[in-house]
Amino acid sequence: MQNFDYCTPTRLIFGEGVVEKLPEVMKSYGHKILLTYGGGSIKKLGLYDKVKDLLSDFEIVELAGIQPNPKYDPSVLEGVKLCKENDVDVILSVGGGSVLDCSKAIAAGAKYDGDPWDLISYKVKAQAALPIVDIITLAATGSEYDCGGVISRTETNDKIGYVDPLLYPAVSFLDPTYTFTVSKKQTAAGCADAMNHIMEQYFCEDSTLLNDAFMEGALKSLMINAKKCLENPEDYKARAEMMLDCTYGCNGIYALGNSESGWPCHGMEHALSAYYDITHGEGLAIITPRWMKHILNEKTVDRFVKYGVNVFGIDASLDAFDIANKAIDETYKFFESINIPMHLKDVGIDESRIDEMAHHVAINEGLEEAWAPLTEKDIADIFKASL
Amino acid sequence: MQNFDYCTPTRLIFGEGVVEKLPEVMKSYGHKILLTYGGGSIKKLGLYDKVKDLLSDFEIVELAGIQPNPKYDPSVLEGVKLCKENDVDVILSVGGGSVLDCSKAIAAGAKYDGDPWDLISYKVKAQAALPIVDIITLAATGSEYDCGGVISRTETNDKIGYVDPLLYPAVSFLDPTYTFTVSKKQTAAGCADAMNHIMEQYFCEDSTLLNDAFMEGALKSLMINAKKCLENPEDYKARAEMMLDCTYGCNGIYALGNSESGWPCHGMEHALSAYYDITHGEGLAIITPRWMKHILNEKTVDRFVKYGVNVFGIDASLDAFDIANKAIDETYKFFESINIPMHLKDVGIDESRIDEMAHHVAINEGLEEAWAPLTEKDIADIFKASL
Numbered sequence: 001m002q003n004f005d006y007c008t009p010t011r012l013i014f015g016e017g018v019v020e021k022l023p024e025v026m027k028s029y030g031h032k033i034l035l036t037y038g039g040g041s042i043k044k045l046g047l048y049d050k051v052k053d054l055l056s057d058f059e060i061v062e063l064a065g066i067q068p069n070p071k072y073d074p075s076v077l078e079g080v081k082l083c084k085e086n087d088v089d090v091i092l093s094v095g096g097g098s099v100l101d102c103s104k105a106i107a108a109g110a111k112y113d114g115d116p117w118d119l120i121s122y123k124v125k126a127q128a129a130l131p132i133v134d135i136i137t138l139a140a141t142g143s144e145y146d147c148g149g150v151i152s153r154t155e156t157n158d159k160i161g162y163v164d165p166l167l168y169p170a171v172s173f174l175d176p177t178y179t180f181t182v183s184k185k186q187t188a189a190g191c192a193d194a195m196n197h198i199m200e201q202y203f204c205e206d207s208t209l210l211n212d213a214f215m216e217g218a219l220k221s222l223m224i225n226a227k228k229c230l231e232n233p234e235d236y237k238a239r240a241e242m243m244l245d246c247t248y249g250c251n252g253i254y255a256l257g258n259s260e261s262g263w264p265c266h267g268m269e270h271a272l273s274a275y276y277d278i279t280h281g282e283g284l285a286i287i288t289p290r291w292m293k294h295i296l297n298e299k300t301v302d303r304f305v306k307y308g309v310n311v312f313g314i315d316a317s318l319d320a321f322d323i324a325n326k327a328i329d330e331t332y333k334f335f336e337s338i339n340i341p342m343h344l345k346d347v348g349i350d351e352s353r354i355d356e357m358a359h360h361v362a363i364n365e366g367l368e369e370a371w372a373p374l375t376e377k378d379i380a381d382i383f384k385a386s387l
Numbered sequence: 388m389q390n391f392d393y394c395t396p397t398r399l400i401f402g403e404g405v406v407e408k409l410p411e412v413m414k415s416y417g418h419k420i421l422l423t424y425g426g427g428s429i430k431k432l433g434l435y436d437k438v439k440d441l442l443s444d445f446e447i448v449e450l451a452g453i454q455p456n457p458k459y460d461p462s463v464l465e466g467v468k469l470c471k472e473n474d475v476d477v478i479l480s481v482g483g484g485s486v487l488d489c490s491k492a493i494a495a496g497a498k499y500d501g502d503p504w505d506l507i508s509y510k511v512k513a514q515a516a517l518p519i520v521d522i523i524t525l526a527a528t529g530s531e532y533d534c535g536g537v538i539s540r541t542e543t544n545d546k547i548g549y550v551d552p553l554l555y556p557a558v559s560f561l562d563p564t565y566t567f568t569v570s571k572k573q574t575a576a577g578c579a580d581a582m583n584h585i586m587e588q589y590f591c592e593d594s595t596l597l598n599d600a601f602m603e604g605a606l607k608s609l610m611i612n613a614k615k616c617l618e619n620p621e622d623y624k625a626r627a628e629m630m631l632d633c634t635y636g637c638n639g640i641y642a643l644g645n646s647e648s649g650w651p652c653h654g655m656e657h658a659l660s661a662y663y664d665i666t667h668g669e670g671l672a673i674i675t676p677r678w679m680k681h682i683l684n685e686k687t688v689d690r691f692v693k694y695g696v697n698v699f700g701i702d703a704s705l706d707a708f709d710i711a712n713k714a715i716d717e718t719y720k721f722f723e724s725i726n727i728p729m730h731l732k733d734v735g736i737d738e739s740r741i742d743e744m745a746h747h748v749a750i751n752e753g754l755e756e757a758w759a760p761l762t763e764k765d766i767a768d769i770f771k772a773s774l
C-alpha cells in the first residue's frame with residue numbers, strides 16, 4: 001500500500017429537488033455570479049429559468065455555449081474576461097462535465113494576471129481560484145467531485161488535464177431527475193467514461209481488498225444501472241445510482257493507497273478527441289478493450305483474472321489467459337450492447353493521422369511509465385486495432 | 388435512494404513516516420497546542436517524544452490520562468479548562484478513538500461559555516470549535532474521519548454520541564506502523580467495532596448496488612486483514628488495509644443515500660459500557676449475532692441472504708432462512724475465532740441490571756424507529772440471550 005495525502009472538501013447535495021437550496025448556498029460565496037452553461041439543454045430542461053428565478057436577488061453574468069471537449073479559445077478566455085470585468089465572486093456551472101471543466105479553468109484564470117494557458121500548461125502554479133458551485137446534469141465525468149478539468153486548444157491539438165486542489169467545487173448539486181432527458185447516446189457514453197475511470201485505477205500493480213471490491217462493485221453497478229436507464233430513462237433509482245457511481249470517478253477515493261496506473265486510455269483518447277473532437281466516452285470505449293488485449297501478458301494476466309471473475313462472474317477454475325480473454329470480450333460486448341460505436345471509423349477516424357497522434361501521445365502522456373508501459377509503436381498499434 | 392447532504396473536509400495523511408509533516412501542518416493552525424493522549428502507550432511507542440521533538444518550536448499544554456470510554460468528568464472538563472486558561476489555538480490528539488472523541492468534546496467546549504454538557508446533551512448547538520489534528524494509533528472507531536464522539540458521564544450512566552459537523556478533524560495522520568504494538572485483544576476489538584459500524588449501516592431498507600459492494604468488501608477485508616494482523620502484528624499491508632477500512636466507518640460514505648438503520652447495536656452497547664465500562668468492540672461483538680437472530684423474520688430475511696452470500700460465500704441456492712441462519716452463525720464464529728469473549732458474563736456482566744439497562748436504552752435510543760424496531764422487551768431479550 002502506498003502513502004497518500006487525500007482531501008475532497010466538496011459538499012455533495014444529492015437528490016430530487018435539492019436545487020431549492022441554491023440561494024442559501026450561493027449567499028455564502030457572494031453576490032456576483034458567473035453562470036456558465038453549454039448549448040441550451042438546460043433551457044429545454046427548464047433548469048435555466050429555475051436557476052434564474054431562484055437567484056433573482058443576485059447579480060448574474062452569463063457565459064453560454066461551452067462545448068463538449070471545452071475549448072480554451074473562446075470559452076476559457078471569455079469566461080476569465082467576464083470574471084475580471086465584472087468582479088465576479090463565484091462561478092455557478094450548470095450542465096455536464098465539460099461546462100464544469102471549463103469553469104474550473106476560468107476560476108483559476110480569473111485570479112491570475114497573465115495568460116491562463118500558463119496555468120493550464122503548468123508553467124505557473126495558481127495561487128488562488130474563484131469558488132465554484134455546480135449543478136450537474138449528466139452522469140459521467142465525476143468533475144463535480146474532483147479538482148481537475150480537461151481543456152482543448154484547437155490550434156495545437158492539445159487536450160490537457162489540468163489538476164489543482166484549488167479547483168474542487170465548493171458545492172455540487174446532484175439531482176438525478178435532471179438526467180432523465182439525457183439521450184441514449186450520451187447515457188451510454190457517460191457510462192463508458194465512468195467505467196473507464198475505474199478501470200484506469202483498477203489495473204495497477206498494488207491495490208487493496210477494499211479498493212478492489214469498491215471498484216468491482218462500481219463497474220457492476222454502472223453496467224446494470226446504465227442498462228436500466230437506457231430501457232427506462234425516468235427510472236429514478238437507476239439514474240441516481242449511476243450518478244453517484246460516476247461522481248466518485250476521478251477524485252481518487254476508489255483507489256486510495258493504490259500504486260500509479262498511468263491512466264493510459266485517457267492518454268490515448270485525449271489525442272483522438274483533440275484531433276477529431278469525438279465524444280470522449282465513446283473514444284474510451286473503443287480503445288479500452290484493444291488496450292487490454294495489447295497489454296495482456298504473463299505479468300498482467302492475474303489482474304485480468306480478478307477483473308473477469310469478480311466483475312463478470314467468469315468461472316475462476318478456467319485457465320488464467322482464458323479468463324482474461326473472456327473478460328476482455330465481455331468488456332467489448334457490454335459497450336456494444338449499449339450501442340456504442342466500437343470502431344474508430346464509426347466515429348469518423350481513419351488511419352491517416354494515427355502515426356501523428358501516436359507520436360503526440362508518446363511525447364506528452366508519459367505512458368512508458370504506465371503500469372503496462374506503452375511505446376509510440378504500442379500506441380499506434382492500439383489505434384490501428386481500434387479502426 | 389434517499390437524498391443526502393455530505394461533506395467530509397478532513398485531510399487524511401496516510402502511510403509510514405507521514406508524521407514528519409506534523410510541524411508544517413500544525414503551523415497553519417496556530418502556535419499554542421493542547422496535546423491530548425491516554426494512558427502512556429504513546430510514550431512506550433516513542434511517539435510522545437517524537438511529537439515533542441517535532442513541535443519544539445510550539446507552545447504545548449498537555450492533557451494526559453484520557454480513558455477508554457472517555458469521561459466527561461474529569462477529562463472533558465479539564466481539557467476545556469486548559470484550553471481557556473492557555474488560549475489554545477489547536478488540539479493535537481495522539482492515540483486511539485477515545486482520545487480523539489474526548490478531544491472533539493473539548494474542542495467544542497473550549498469555544499462555549501457555559502457548561503460543556505449543554506453541547507453534548509444537545510441542549511445548546513455549538514457555534515464554533517477549535518481545530519483538531521490527530522495522530523491515530525488504533526484501527527477501530529473511524530473517529531479520525533467523522534465528526535462525532537462518544538462521551539460517558541459516570542454519575543448518570545449516560546454514554547452519549549455527540550455529533551456536529553464542526554468536529555471533523557482538520558487533518559488526520561494515519562501511520563499503520565503505530566498499530567504494530569496494539570495488543571491482540573485490542574486488535575480484535577477494533578476489528579469488531581469497525582465491522583459493526585458497517586453492519587449498522589448495511590442492515591437497512593434501501594441501499595444501492597455500490598454501497599452494498601463497498602460494505603461487503605470492507606467486511607471481508609476486515610476479517611482477512613484482522614486475522615493477518617493477529618498472526619503477524621508487523622504485517623504492514625494488513626495493518627494498513629485494516630486502518631483504512633476502519634477509517635471510513637462512521638462518516639457516512641459507506642452508505643450515502645441509504646435509508647436510516649437506527650444503529651441498534653450501538654444503542655444497546657452504549658448502555659453496557661456505560662454501566663460496566665467494558666471494551667466497546669467486545670460489547671458490540673457479543674450483541675451483534677444475538678440481535679441478528681432476534682430480528683430475523685420474513686421482513687428482514689432478504690437482507691441477511693445478501694449478506695450471507697456476498698460476505699461469507701454461502702450457497703445462494705439454499706433456503707433463505709437457512710442462508711440467514713448460517714450467516715449469523717458465521718458472524719458469531721468469526722468473532723470467536725479472533726478470541727473475543729462472546730458472552731456478557733465473560734466481561735463481568737450478569738443479569739442483575741439487564742432490566743434497568745434495557746429501560747435506559749428504550750427511553751434514550753429511539754430503537755422503536757430502527758429498521759427492525761426494538762421495544763424495551765426486545766432489548767432485554769437480546770441482553771439475556773447474550774449472557
